[in-house]
Amino acid sequence: MRKEPFTVGDFVHVYNCGNRKIPIVLDDKDRWRFLAILRFFNDSRSSLNLLRQLYSPRNLLRSNLNSADFFRWPEYWPKQKPLVEIVSYALMPNHYHLLLREIIPGGISAFIKKLGNGYTAYFNVRYGESGKVFQGSYQARLITGARYLQYVDTYIQVLNPLELLPHSMVVDNFNSSFGQILKSPFNSIKENLGLRNFSITERKQFLAISNLPTEAIAYKTFVRNVVFDKGLKKFLGNAVIEDQQ
16 A cells, blocks of 8 residues: 555545546446445445445345435445545546545545455456556545635536536536536535435535535535636646546
8 A cells, every 4th residue: 555645634636547548437337336336435344245235136126326225325234434535526437536535544545446446346347358447556636725625626526527518518608517517426516515415425524624615506606706717727736637538
């Protein structure tokens, strides 16, 4: 496990892309599997056997993959012992972004290792592949200060997904663009505005520091201001990576 320059209580922007920048998800089944790994691998114990139980035919007959019921921690499992707090996330065609808070020593490294190994095993079995799915070691940047946290969180769960839409649409019809992001299940904005409950994210400590709006209309206004703020990338600097599509 690599040694990181951050410690318990720190917020860290983590991202990685597909090996040779190829897609890491090919359809919605892959996307739902990635979200399930975010939810159920955030635990100090091994998760593989638990996930096999979760994806058993009997269990899938009783739950939809896109339901809060599916993402509920089963009562018959040992109590969850999270490795990290997942503040926000976005799954893109060939990369992912996470804003994480370290809550135990080495928790982020352990969690990302579980995520990478678990998703790679699934992907290789499903598609008859072998080798790496992700491009080397994950990238991580320490994020400090309320304004910095606000911007990185917004970049992850809104601005990055907006890059999939035509730029002219975002500029000319922001309300419609924002509505499309809300409809996408593969980023954290809906959960973080209280519009669904997958129990993936935890934002109590983040909100105490960032003071970001939590009501949908106020948050949309904040995002609109960020989208049209020409100083955004200058402020974020190297925290924003170039689009990897």
